[in-house]
Amino acid sequence: MNAIHSAALPRRHFLTIxxxxxxFSILGVGASIARAExxxxxxxxxxxPGVFNGTKLDLEGQCREAARLGAxxxxxxxxxxxxxxxxxxxxxxxxxxxxGIKEGINDxxxxxxxxxxxRAAIKAAAAAGAPNVIVLSGDRKGLTDEEGLxxxxxxxxxxxxxxxxxxxTLCTELLNSKVNHPGYMCDHxxxxxxxxxxxxxxxxxxxxxxxxxxxxxxxxxxxxxxxxKYFGHFHTAGNPGRHEFDETQEMNYKGxxxxxxxxxxxxxxxxxxxxxxxxxxxxxxxxxICEV
Numbered sequence: 001m002n003a004i005h006s007a008a009l010p011r012r013h014f015l016t017i018x019x020x021x022x023x024f025s026i027l028g029v030g031a032s033i034a035r036a037e038x039x040x041x042x043x044x045x046x047x048x049p050g051v052f053n054g055t056k057l058d059l060e061g062q063c064r065e066a067a068r069l070g071a072x073x074x075x076x077x078x079x080x081x082x083x084x085x086x087x088x089x090x091x092x093x094x095x096x097x098x099x100g101i102k103e104g105i106n107d108x109x110x111x112x113x114x115x116x117x118x119r120a121a122i123k124a125a126a127a128a129g130a131p132n133v134i135v136l137s138g139d140r141k142g143l144t145d146e147e148g149l150x151x152x153x154x155x156x157x158x159x160x161x162x163x164x165x166x167x168x169t170l171c172t173e174l175l176n177s178k179v180n181h182p183g184y185m186c187d188h189x190x191x192x193x194x195x196x197x198x199x200x201x202x203x204x205x206x207x208x209x210x211x212x213x214x215x216x217x218x219x220x221x222x223x224x225x226x227x228x229k230y231f232g233h234f235h236t237a238g239n240p241g242r243h244e245f246d247e248t249q250e251m252n253y254k255g256x257x258x259x260x261x262x263x264x265x266x267x268x269x270x271x272x273x274x275x276x277x278x279x280x281x282x283x284x285x286x287x288x289i290c291e292v
Contacts (some may be wrong), residue, residue: 035089039070041291042261046073046093046270047283048235055279063088069284075235075270076134079124092130093268094171094207094233097121101175104138105155106148106185115155118170119162126166131267132233133163134207135172137186148185149195156199163203171207171232172196176215180242187216189223196230205232209272214239214251221259228263236290237273244273244282245289257290 039045052062059077063084066074073093074085085092098117103110121133137152156170163170172195177187186192192206208231214220224231238249245253260269269290275282 033064033067033088035067036070038072039287039291043257043265043290043292044072044268045070045287045290046075046268047071048075048270048272049077050274051271051283051286052279053274060084060087063090065280065283066090069280069287071287072268073130073270075272078121079128082124082128082130086128092125092128093270094132094134095121095125095128095130097133097135097170099134099136100138101136101181101184102139104136104185105152105172106138106143107141108151108154110138111151111155111158115159118159122159122162122166122168122170125168130168132169132171132207135170136175137172137184139183140185141183143185145185145191149191149198152186152195153198156195156201156204160199160201160204164201167203169203169205169232171205173207173235174209174213174216176212178215180212187212189213189217189227193227193230206230207233207235209235209237210251210253210256211235211237211239211242211272220251220256224256224259225263228260228265231265231267233267234260234269235272236269236286237271241276242273243276244286253286253289254292258292261292 047066067088073091075094078096099114125133174192175181175184177184238245
């Protein structure tokens, strides 16, 4: 066992096996592995694969460490990964839906191919007990915000019935167009909220990426409080740099998470930063900060 795998967690997070582990069954891969309890607190935390950058862990290793640290699930993994997640009693908290940052639902020419992929993703997510499928608006490519909005509403109106039937929420992600994704259309909360209002489905919401919206808008807590009904999922990262959120960053994640929890939010908050220090120690610390 290498040093990363054998590193001890702080005592309060390394729970004893007896009384705190549950056996889960899984089809096709044999008996599932008992796991530690999920993190305490009012926020259901998950992780994205990027938080393990620097560990050289394969997917199974990432699942093992995510479960050990008390995560509920892993974002942005497809059906091929579902058996491994279930082995460690994790869920796929945000499933890829087949749209892209550049080629998204705001472009009618992309609708047919994305629709086919997204329908398959919705059905796979439902079968796995996954709550969400990610949607990306796409690049502006000369479209006005209104044209892109109309095209996006058209796409979501055509697929929302399936999402409602399957009990899966389609979450359009808010990304910044200032630093990371020049030209991306769904780059302001107001545009995303208007999209949700026009589609008017309980299964069409937003993935509110806190890092991206800090860059574009700031005023994070007030924005969340005013629009929580439209937010189906959250992503975290520090700003500037998109790394772990520590004393060098400009956001107070303890306060942000408390505000989210105080609103009665029942979805997931998933960590999507790139660590600059020991990845597993960092993840434990970030999850502790959000354990409100």
